[in-house]
Amino acid sequence: MNSVDFAVLPPHFAGAVLSLEEWESVMPGYTTFYPASFRVALPFLLASIVHHRTWLQHTLDQSHPLFCSLLWTSGLMTKLVPLVHLGSMQNSATCIPPHVSLSQRLERVESGLTSMTATINSCLSTLPEALSSSVAAALSSSPPIALNWSMVDERITQMMTAILAENKQCHTVCACPNAPEDVVPDPPVPETGFRMWTWNGKIHNVPPGFAFPKCKTCDL
Known part of the structure; x- marks a missing residue:
């Protein structure tokens, strides 16, 4: 009951698969002898026999009465094989x-x-x-280029310089040419004199070759 297989529906048909004449041919007295409440269960019994036909052939003796029945010898089994459903929702499951x-x-x-x-x-x-x-494939479609570390370093330096220049330009306050006459533009931001140097592929606060003096602070 705790397994997912508990909800697997038994072999069944999607609807009526045999006519009254076919039921009478495999089960004489189907409409006259057997009550309606019993006939409701017969399609499930038939679907189970059709589904387990291979297992029945390998398990039961060849002289078993099932193999001599009208159902087995009428040829309807071959017709019903593709009509059997198992584990699908062709039938509604209840009490799951x-x-x-x-x-x-x-x-x-x-x-x-x-x-x-x-x-x-x-x-x-x-x-x-x-x-x-x-x-x-991408390299083979274009002429080969000999690269070295100095070229890579130079390219990175150029990119960093361009980024710094663009960043500075974005933060520079300037008067809008289309501004109304009564709007007074903000005063320009004075230059602070702050500068950065780019060398060895990095941004530095000091120029190349800078070295701190080798002395004490009190001697300055």
């Missing part, structure tokens, strides 16, 4: 505890996560090779 339905959903989530993990691991294992191939 709520925690069983929740367990079914958690099982589907766990199965999905397992599949997703396998897919991600597969992508990660092939990512380095795919990235290398993509970079190689």
